[in-house]
Amino acid sequence: MNQELIPYLTFEDTKAALEYYKHVFGATDIFRESPTAKQAAEMAFNDDVDLENMTMSGHFKILDKEIWCADSFLGKPVVSSLISLMFKVNLDDSDAVAEMENLYKRAVDSEEVKVIVTFEKKSSGNRYGQFVDKYGITWIFNAVRND
Structure with a gap:
């Protein structure tokens, strides 16, 4: 399918x-x-x-x-903290991680998003970060090892 x-x-x-x-x-x-x-x-x-x-x-x-x-044709849309979109890449794919990091940095440098978690290496060894855009959408950046 x-x-x-x-x-x-x-x-x-x-x-x-x-x-x-x-x-x-x-x-x-x-x-x-x-x-x-x-x-x-x-x-x-x-x-x-x-x-x-x-x-x-x-x-x-x-x-x-x-x-x-x-x-929205049914009236003013309601902002929801329930909406999150996650980008997930293989931590071993340096090009994909770099693209993700560049997007994160670009958005943060614009000063038009609110950083919730800084994109960096965590104790698990994975890299993770998130921010909220001006429309209330949470964007999650997750670089993990595929075992």
Whole structure:
């Protein structure tokens, strides 16, 4: 069975969120699609809504992992401390660890995330760190030995 589990995030302003992830995380392969007039009618949007600034569907990549997103059409989204996304790499893969460390450092250096755990070697020998972005999403960085 070939299946994927892809994070799907909801924002009040996905257009701005995509810019944030591009700037702070170095997100790539960014795509954003506005709702069509037909979709707006089906969803009973007000006639004065600016469809060009709304996002019906979007996605981007961080560390070559795909993340999908869209605007919340059911009201203002609620920030939840229950949402965490984890990057896990093999500690023996120095290139993957370096990529992870560079992403962590880039985001922290932007001063637009709140560090919860500094990314460093722990007593287990693994490297681990985490921070929370401005949307309340916790990002976990985990470099472990695959035994």
